[in-house]
Amino acid sequence: MASELKYPRQNVATPWESPIIDDSPDGDPRMLHADSPLRLLSTDLDGTLLDFARGVPADPVFFERLAYYREQYDLVWVINTGRWWDSLALEMAERAFPIRPDWLILTEREIYKLHHDRPVGDYTWNRQCAATHQDLFASVTPFWHEIRDFVGSQTGAELRSDSWSPVMIVARHLREADRIHRFVEERLTAWPKLTVVRNSVYFRFAHTDYTKGSCLLYLQSLLGVTPRQTLAAGDHYNDLPMLDRTCAHHLVCPGNSIPEVKTKVASQGGYVARADYAGGVVEGWDALLGTASLAKR
Numbered sequence: 107m108a109s110e111l112k113y114p115r116q117n118v119a120t121p122w123e124s125p126i127i128d129d130s131p132d133g134d135p136r137m138l139h140a141d142s143p144l145r146l147l148s149t150d151l152d153g154t155l156l157d158f159a160r161g162v163p164a165d166p167v168f169f170e171r172l173a174y175y176r177e178q179y180d181l182v183w184v185i186n187t188g189r190w191w192d193s194l195a196l197e198m199a200e201r202a203f204p205i206r207p208d209w210l211i212l213t214e215r216e217i218y219k220l221h222h223d224r225p226v227g228d229y230t231w232n233r234q235c236a237a238t239h240q241d242l243f244a245s246v247t248p249f250w251h252e253i254r255d256f257v258g259s260q261t262g263a264e265l266r267s268d269s270w271s272p273v274m275i276v277a278r279h280l281r282e283a284d285r286i287h288r289f290v291e292e293r294l295t296a297w298p299k300l301t302v303v304r305n306s307v308y309f310r311f312a313h314t315d316y317t318k319g320s321c322l323l324y325l326q327s328l329l330g331v332t333p334r335q336t337l338a339a340g341d342h343y344n345d346l347p348m349l350d351r352t353c354a355h356h357l358v359c360p361g362n363s364i365p366e367v368k369t370k371v372a373s374q375g376g377y378v379a380r381a382d383y384a385g386g387v388v389e390g391w392d393a394l395l396g397t398a399s400l401a402k403r
């Protein structure tokens with residue numbers, strides 16, 4: 107996948123062994139990057155950091171661990187989500203996030219740096235991403251017809267579209283979503299550059315070069331961080347591309363994750379937490395990197 111990308115990749119991490127760049131200011135009392143086992147934290151939002159409660163503050167356990175870790179080390183946090191900025195900003199406000207992420211990967215494909223609480227896009231990546239999708243989506247018209255016909259005639263799911271996917275599907279329940287997923291996967295074999303991005307009962311479509319995983323690799327190239335220095339945490343289908351050791355050496359999924367995620371994480375030596383949501387993320391973070399003992403020092 108990454109080999110087909112056409113973007114400049116600075117300080118590209120040949121897996122596990124790229125040089126570490128220390129840009130800490132002189133006199134910084136914190137340990138240097140080279141001493142930190144972890145420099146980049148990539149977390150999904152819904153179902154991973156957040157449960158599905160509404161209007162109550164987010165579980166503070168993740169933010170407390172993040173603050174502890176940052177007392178010792180530099181650590182960049184990226185929220186890697188299917189949401190768009192307006193929705194994410196509203197959620198962070200309503201759930202009273204005490205710490206904001208440094209970077210955002212939005213709609214599973216676009217990259218932004220959060221600057222004074224506003225997202226500033228990575229022009230090179232996002233422009234190429236938009237152009238690639240425009241070309242791809244215009245070239246798969248027969249697929250759109252096939253999907254609309256199936257969903258409209260064989261299911262009760264809702265068909266939508268937005269700026270990121272000319273066809274979006276919202277199934278009524280997981281069983282219906284599973285049936286749609288099987289149909290879509292079967293039909294996608296005729297369109298090798300097109301992939302389905304599913305989160306629970308929600309579906310959108312994307313180019314195979316643009317996933318949470320490829321975005322994370324590109325962000326690593328911008329930051330001079332390796333997969334070995336990266337932890338990724340997610341719970342659902344759309345997280346599978348980043349829950350891979352080619353993207354992140356440290357893999358975590360909370361206890362509420364779907365079986366497919368648990369299986370993939372476990373098969374690569376990652377951590378399947380007993381606790382759900384943010385508690386599970388911290389449980390895995392502690393287990394893989396010993397951050398519980400760090401917090402007690």
Ligand SMILES: [Mg+2]
Pocket residue numbers: 150151152153154305340341342
């Ligand atoms: Mg999720």
